[in-house]
Amino acid sequence: MLPDLEIPNHRALIVSGIGCSSRIPGYIDTYGINSLHGRAIVIAQGAKLTRPELTVIAIGGDGDLFSIGAGHLPHAVRRNTDITCIMVNNFVYALTKGQVSPTTPHLRRGEGDFLSLKFYPPVDPILDMVSYSFSTQASFIAQGIATDVPHLEWLIRQGISHVGFSYISVLTPCVTFNPPELISTIQTNACYLQEGEPVKLPASSTEEPWIHDPRNMDMALRLAQVPLLEEPLVGIFFRGVVK
Amino acid sequence: MESARLTIGSVGAGGDGVVVLGTFLQKIAASQGYYSVMPRYYGAQIRGGGSAVKLCLDSEQVLVPNDILDILVCFDWEKYLEFETELMLTEETIVIYEYSPQINLTLPPTSFQIDFSTRSEAATGSTKDKNLVALGLLAKIVGLPEEHISKSIKDDSEFKLLKDKITALRAGEQLYSELLIPELGLLKPRDDSAKIILHGNTATARAAIQAGCKSFFGYPITPAAEIMQEMQEELSQERGIFLQAEDEIASAGMVLGASMVGVKAMTSTSGPGFDLMTEMMGLASSAEIPMVIVDVQRCGPSTGIPSKSEQSDLNHAVYGGHGDAPRIVMAPYSVEGCYRLMIESLNVAYHFQTAVVLLSDQWLGQTFVAIDDKFLQEEYPILETIRPDDTTQGEYYRYRLTEDSISPMAAVGDEGLTHQTTGLAHHTNGTPAFDFETNQIMHQKRWQKLMPLCKRDDLVKVFGKEDSIKGIITWGSSGQVVLEVIRDLDLTEQVEVCIPELLHPLPDKLERFVRSMSKLLIIEMNYTGQFHHLLRSNLDLPKSTKVYARAGGRPFSKQELTNLIIELVQ
Numbered sequence: 001m002l003p004d005l006e007i008p009n010h011r012a013l014i015v016s017g018i019g020c021s022s023r024i025p026g027y028i029d030t031y032g033i034n035s036l037h038g039r040a041i042v043i044a045q046g047a048k049l050t051r052p053e054l055t056v057i058a059i060g061g062d063g064d065l066f067s068i069g070a071g072h073l074p075h076a077v078r079r080n081t082d083i084t085c086i087m088v089n090n091f092v093y094a095l096t097k098g099q100v101s102p103t104t105p106h107l108r109r110g111e112g113d114f115l116s117l118k119f120y121p122p123v124d125p126i127l128d129m130v131s132y133s134f135s136t137q138a139s140f141i142a143q144g145i146a147t148d149v150p151h152l153e154w155l156i157r158q159g160i161s162h163v164g165f166s167y168i169s170v171l172t173p174c175v176t177f178n179p180p181e182l183i184s185t186i187q188t189n190a191c192y193l194q195e196g197e198p199v200k201l202p203a204s205s206t207e208e209p210w211i212h213d214p215r216n217m218d219m220a221l222r223l224a225q226v227p228l229l230e231e232p233l234v235g236i237f238f239r240g241v242v243k
Numbered sequence: 244m245e246s247a248r249l250t251i252g253s254v255g256a257g258g259d260g261v262v263v264l265g266t267f268l269q270k271i272a273a274s275q276g277y278y279s280v281m282p283r284y285y286g287a288q289i290r291g292g293g294s295a296v297k298l299c300l301d302s303e304q305v306l307v308p309n310d311i312l313d314i315l316v317c318f319d320w321e322k323y324l325e326f327e328t329e330l331m332l333t334e335e336t337i338v339i340y341e342y343s344p345q346i347n348l349t350l351p352p353t354s355f356q357i358d359f360s361t362r363s364e365a366a367t368g369s370t371k372d373k374n375l376v377a378l379g380l381l382a383k384i385v386g387l388p389e390e391h392i393s394k395s396i397k398d399d400s401e402f403k404l405l406k407d408k409i410t411a412l413r414a415g416e417q418l419y420s421e422l423l424i425p426e427l428g429l430l431k432p433r434d435d436s437a438k439i440i441l442h443g444n445t446a447t448a449r450a451a452i453q454a455g456c457k458s459f460f461g462y463p464i465t466p467a468a469e470i471m472q473e474m475q476e477e478l479s480q481e482r483g484i485f486l487q488a489e490d491e492i493a494s495a496g497m498v499l500g501a502s503m504v505g506v507k508a509m510t511s512t513s514g515p516g517f518d519l520m521t522e523m524m525g526l527a528s529s530a531e532i533p534m535v536i537v538d539v540q541r542c543g544p545s546t547g548i549p550s551k552s553e554q555s556d557l558n559h560a561v562y563g564g565h566g567d568a569p570r571i572v573m574a575p576y577s578v579e580g581c582y583r584l585m586i587e588s589l590n591v592a593y594h595f596q597t598a599v600v601l602l603s604d605q606w607l608g609q610t611f612v613a614i615d616d617k618f619l620q621e622e623y624p625i626l627e628t629i630r631p632d633d634t635t636q637g638e639y640y641r642y643r644l645t646e647d648s649i650s651p652m653a654a655v656g657d658e659g660l661t662h663q664t665t666g667l668a669h670h671t672n673g674t675p676a677f678d679f680e681t682n683q684i685m686h687q688k689r690w691q692k693l694m695p696l697c698k699r700d701d702l703v704k705v706f707g708k709e710d711s712i713k714g715i716i717t718w719g720s721s722g723q724v725v726l727e728v729i730r731d732l733d734l735t736e737q738v739e740v741c742i743p744e745l746l747h748p749l750p751d752k753l754e755r756f757v758r759s760m761s762k763l764l765i766i767e768m769n770y771t772g773q774f775h776h777l778l779r780s781n782l783d784l785p786k787s788t789k790v791y792a793r794a795g796g797r798p799f800s801k802q803e804l805t806n807l808i809i810e811l812v813q
Contacts (some may be wrong), residue, residue, distance in 0.1 A: 034665035046500020
């Protein structure tokens with residue numbers, strides 16, 4: 001990934017929080033820190049702001065970046081700091097054995113399959129990460145699937161190359177605590193967004209499909225509102241123009 | 244009669260301009276060489292509350308103002324009641340006031356009612372310049388030469404307001420000749436070189452820049468906000484990076500990010516913000532990433548009294564956080580100390596690769612003093628982080644065990660030295676470890692590396708006659724009051740005063756001081772006697788050790804400490 005972008009290993013820093021996904025820097029030969037729960041994004045900003053020539057990536061999970069550390073995200077976005085934030089969303093707190101996270105699919109108690117195996121379903125609506133990023137107007141917003149490696153690789157490369165804050169949501173299976181149907185449903189229903197191609201809308205939609213243009217914030221907002229489990233959209237939702 | 248010191252109080256409602264009055268008088272006196280200290284007292288409200296200043300001018304040196312006023316200028320007696328204990332009167336005090344008190348108060352014989360508002364209106368067309376009328380009058384009473392004032396006003400752009408309203412000042416001077424005010428006056432200053440005026444928060448920020456701090460991350464909080472504002476000025480225009488973060492967790496995290504890439508960074512805060520930084524402080528300690536937190540202490544717990552001083556964050560600074568996380572804690576007792584120890588804090592943080600807490604307080608941080616500027620001109624050694632040398636290429640161990648337990652630290656961007664680091668227990672190469680042996684060794688390393696600090700005798704100040712067996716230990720701004728009382732009582736030959744500036748790890752010199760005493764008094768401003776407990780848990784204190792510890796909310800008065808100290812001597 002980094003060699004393709006002509007970024008030498010020692011010019012890159014990967015900051016992670018705490019959680020399953022936060023061991024990622026340990027598997028990559030760059031500078032890395034497995035920091036505190038929820039705080040990857042602030043350490044990453046401190047590094048990038050003081051040494052802008054470095055490539056800085058923040059990695060965390062759904063609990064990490066959307067629960068305990070959620071307060072930092074809108075500020076990183078509004079500053080448009082040139083870091084790449086990768087949110088590995090496995091819909092569950094897995095390191096602590098299966099508690100609900102802010103992204104655990106919201107269903108009524110006892111209903112449906114897409115629950116944490118062990119605990120009761122959440123009673124609060126889920127936080128949809130992509131919509132959230134729109135509401136704070138991140139300048140690059142994309143979603144990928146962990147099981148489609150070539151596409152995800154391409155997305156991350158686009159994110160790193162983007163000048164400004166880029167946010168990439170990665171839909172990820174938790175092989176231990178998710179029912180297998182969760183990721184298989186996502187994989188089956190996944191709908192790839194392609195620039196210049198018509199957008200495929202879910203069956204429940206009454207809208208006319210439009211041609212996907214990642215520069216169009218209004219349309220991107222509508223894409224973000226497509227329910228994830230009904231039709232998981234993957235690809236680049238929005239890419240702001242670099243001024 | 245001329246004296247070496249005059250203490251002048253001024254009180255009023257918001258809009259009466261008492262702070263402006265005090266500030267101008269302090270500036271004029273400083274430009275003629277007078278030393279001074281001027282605490283401000285204000286309620287929690289930003290507007291509408293009462294405010295007061297107490298300006299203590301001295302021809303030689305002053306650390307804390309006298310308890311009792313020589314002169315009081317009162318624009319509002321109801322507001323006076325809020326600050327009665329800070330602005331004490333005696334039969335000798337000259338009181339100048341605008342309206343008769345509607346409160347139960349017997350004024351001293353030397354009291355003068357003056358229609359400031361009318362005089363102001365006659366002079367400038369506005370009643371609002373009454374503080375400047377009072378200034379003119381005060382300058383006369385204190386005996387600051389008129390031609391000197393005119394020169395200061397002409398030369399210094401900060402006097403612009405006064406220049407525009409010079410008629411108000413003149414009206415005040417005129418008043419003096421009309422009234423039969425007893426003659427006060429100050430002795431000539433020790434030297435007539437102009438003194439600089441600043442407070443601890445400014446000194447702290449300037450020192451950070453001096454020490455090579457290139458980035459600042461913070462969040463506004465009383466009474467530390469001036470450090471942040473000053474740093475914003477200093478680091479603007481591409482001289483560095485300044486960011487007002489979304490909270491104190493972020494501020495602390497950004498400091499670590501900057502340190503990792505090799506850029507000196509700091510943050511400043513007060514109690515509640517310091518709480519939020521605690522987890523990050525543990526990461527700094529564990530992963531050995533330099534970090535400096537300036538805590539300008541205020542009354543706690545919780546929101547406490549944000550605008551008033553206390554020394555109650557010591558426990559948190561020394562012990563705060565889970566696990567055994569070594570850190571360095573220092574505390575200045577003067578504005579000069581704020582400067583010197585801020586440089587020291589950055590030095591030791593980046594040399595020892597750990598968290599440093601500099602415990603300032605509201606009194607030090609916000610009290611304007613006029614002092615010699617020699618300490619600003621001095622050369623202070625600046626320490627840098629030890630980096631790996633060329634021989635480490637290819638086999639770099641971030642946490643290599645060395646003789647002094649300091650492992651050379653690569654900065655992100657250094658070629659051939661990529662590595663992982665973490666707040667997890669870790670091996671010498673930075674990868675996670677989950678075994679007892681490694682955990683034990685790494686603890687040892689992190690504590691051991693700080694031990695040379697215990698030998699820093701220069702960070703423990705001792706005053707008075709050597710080989711005395713009666714001693715006082717105090718720390719932070721409380722030290723100023725103790726030193727002044729000892730001087731006033733002329734006890735420097737009988738009592739030794741020890742003010743440690745390094746509080747953790749505990750310096751050897753402090754231990755030697757304690758061992759040499761048969762009678763000991765510990766003075767600090769917090770309810771539980773936190774420093775006493777720290778000492779007691781580390782050292783054998785004399786049986787007769789006495790402790791004077793009380794909550795903050797009012798500065799120590801000299802009277803308050805006088806009897807305690809006399810008792811110690813007897």
